[in-house]
Amino acid sequence: MGTFTILLGGELIRTPRLERQIEGSRVIAADAGIGHARMLGLMPELWVGDFDSVPADLPDDLAAVPRKVFPAEKDMTDGELAIAEALRRGATSLVLAGAFGGKRADHAFLHLALAVRLAEAGTTVLLTSGAQEGAPILPGKAASFDYANGTLFSVLGFSDLSGLTVTGAKWPLDRVEVAFGSSLTISNEVKGRLGIALERGRALLLAHPYPLPES
Known part of the structure; x- marks a missing residue:
């Protein structure tokens, strides 16, 4: 399976269109992005980040998702680390869910620019908040x-x-x-x-x- 959904920390709403886009994909969460998994009914295979933005009151099954922990002082964002892990696992297509909005405008800009770079390297990329999409x-x-x-x-x-x-x-x-x-x-x-x-x-x-x- 070559499609991975990357759960990022930006805004995300559940829509029928988004459900179709992520159906059957493998899932990796980036730090606070794990909070979207419950809303979407997804179980990530991996949770990546420095874990400085873990949502409160996670259900036990999500809290138990295997983690890959990185130091807070690093040269890649949690989202980019999650994308890199998906590519290592064979991703040829990425859905970046929660790519817009959120508290960090710099991260949102990075997701846009990174999507262009990934596409130039041959990876199909969709950015989405459920309400808006980027390609x-x-x-x-x-x-x-x-x-x-x-x-x-x-x-x-x-x-x-x-x-x-x-x-x-x-x-x-x-x-x-x-x-x-x-x-x-x-x-x-x-x-x-x-x-x-x-x-x-x-x-x-x-x-x-x-x-x-x-x-």
Whole structure:
């Protein structure tokens, strides 16, 4: 089995779509991410981290999950350590559950950037909070997505983007150049079958499969 779900410490809600995405996968928890296991009905095969953020009142079965303990002063986050362990165990596809939000914006940014790097190395990666999803966009590899009409999405550039094409959208793009830091590709909407292609650069699709809560 090549798909692993990595339970991270960010925000996570249970949805039917998330249940389908993680069904049948192997599971590794990263420190506080173990708290999501009970909500999702999952039993991790491993719990990784420095254990400085262990949730209170864990049930006995989760508290007994095998642990791989690291010192607090280390050069990798608990999430990256959990991902590395999944790759050592043969992961070819990763679902990073709880990749957004939480108390640490730096960790959330790392998950986005790390997902792009992992995809470039050949690993399929999905980032999710249940309410929003992220997927790396690789140059030279057109991708399509199964989002319903009206789904809000953005293309986040991690560099200057060259030859960006977006189809099946309210505002399509045809081989455009997008400067790093531009807001051109923020807040688009799906209209048909969403397709994205990129000639050069590093980017990530961020989509909201469910309606955003009213502010």
